[in-house]
Amino acid sequence: MDFSFGPEDRALRQEARAWLAEHLAGEPPPAPGRAWERELGADGWIGLGWDPAAGDYGNRTAPxxxxxxxxxxxxxxxxxxxxxxxxxxxxxxxxxxxxDPAQRTRFLPAIARGEEIWCQGYSEPGAGSDLAAVRTAAVRDAGGRTYRITGQKLWTSYAHRADWCFLLARTTAGSHRHHGLSLLLVPMDQPGRIEVRPIRQLTGEADFNEVFFDGAEARADHVLGGEGDGWRVAMDLLGRERGVAALAQQIGFAAELARIVRLARGTGAAAEPAVRDRIVRQWADLRTMRWTALRTLGGTGDPGAPSVAKLLWSSWHQRLGELAMDVRGAGAALGPHDWSEERPYELDALQRMFLFSRADTIYGGSAEVQRTVIAERVLGLPKEPRP
Incomplete structure (x- = not known):
């Protein structure tokens, strides 16, 4: 596949590099937040991948x-x-x-300007990797203009900071599995009806949340794709989780690997043949992932490509975290700051990466689920028996 960058791409690279250098010049760099989103939106950097035929929502587009x-x-x-x-x-x-046109006009410009933040209401207790087991219910009121939502969502990223939630709920009473589901667009500012409880992670951070819906409202005209068609829409949305972002992710992986190589040289661990072998394998696997991602972006039509990619990078990143800790030796267990009640512990970048990577093979579709998808949908093997 020919995936070459032309003159327009090179010009865009120079523009992007200059813009980022200017806007990241402060110390410390800006934290992920609304102000940074608005900066990106003001200069049109949000929505480059949106279909240009869909309309102008204040964003630039790029191939x-x-x-x-x-x-x-x-x-x-x-x-x-x-x-x-x-x-x-x-x-x-x-x-x-x-x-529909009204939904696109209402929501897309605000996203492009960086003014409205969204979270994803999919996973539930008992319905994480098995998304079709969703039990959160949405019932229309007597007038038919509003849904009342009752249930719980889990592992909801940035729910504590979001303005809206796109939420998969069961709108047909008594429906089973993927039938009778709808994707609702729900405002999060509903005190007494929506409760967000942060989940503390191994790293000490709390970007994931439990979200409880107790009669929360969503407008009937904010059903995306039509009532009862939520499974098809939700699966289409999940298919967008992997793509161009995978290549950006690999840039970050390469930086982490380079840091570990420098550390291995500094500690003398690089002199050990076993460590050198692991480093070379990580480098080779990362190059393989890059070319696989480029081939997938070029349009192979392989239904198993997203699952293969998820399996590759998640296990690779876990091995990288383990390599980082082994290269550091016993010192990997020590934090850079003194213990206190206000700051019970603080991690450096590699320690945080190691701990967070423990979840890489679980979130976004567990490794077991990805293997099942490949086995059943690509290789045509018999489906696993269900209880």
Whole structure:
């Protein structure tokens, strides 16, 4: 596959590099938040991958190669994690594909300006990897203009900071599995009806949340794709979780690997043949992932490509975290700051990466689920028996 960058891509790379250098010049760099999203939106950097035929919502658009350029430069610059990722990369393309004109006009400009933050209401207790087991219910009121939502969502990223939630709920009473589901657009500012409880992670951070809905309201005209068609829309949305972002992710992985190589040289661990072998394998696997991602972006039509990619990078990143700790030796267990009640512990970047990577093979579709998808949908093997 020919995936080459042309003159327009090179010009965009220079523009992106200059813009990021200017806007990240302060010390410390900006934290992921609303102010940073608005900066990105003001200069049109949100929504490069949106279909230009869908309309002008205040964003610039770029071909696939241009999107890769921006993603790579953003990661290479060490820019902050995106608070608006869910809205820009997941909801917006799904709105363009399945939303009606009123929904697109209402929500897309606000996303493009970085003014409204979204979270994803999919996983539940007992319905994480098995998403079809969703039990959160949405019932229309007597007038038919509003849904009342009751249930619980789990592992909801940035729910404590979001303005809206795109939420999968059961709108047909008594329906089973993927039937009778709808994707609702729900405002989060509903005191007494929506409760958000942060989940403390191994790293000490709390970006994931439990979200409880107790009669929360959603407008009937904010059903995305139509009532009862939620499973199809939700699966289309999930298919957008992997793509250009995978290449940007790999830029970050390469930086982590380079740091570990420098550390191994500094500690003398690089002199050990076993460590050198592990480093070389990590480097070779990372190159393989890059070319696999480029081939997938080029359009192979392989239904198992997203699952293969998820299996590759999640296990690779876990091994990288283990390598980082082994290279550091016993010192890997020590924190850089003194213990106190206000700051019970603080991790450096590699310690945080090691601990967070323990979840890489679980979130976004567990490794077991990805293997099942490959076995059943690609290889045609018999389905596993269900209870």
């Amino acid at each position: 696939l190669t241009g999107q890769v350029v921006w993603a790579e430069e953003y990661s290479r610059a060490g820019a902050p994690a995106r608070l608006g990722h869910m809205g820009e990369h997941l909801l917006a393309p799904t709105l363009i594909a399945h939303g």
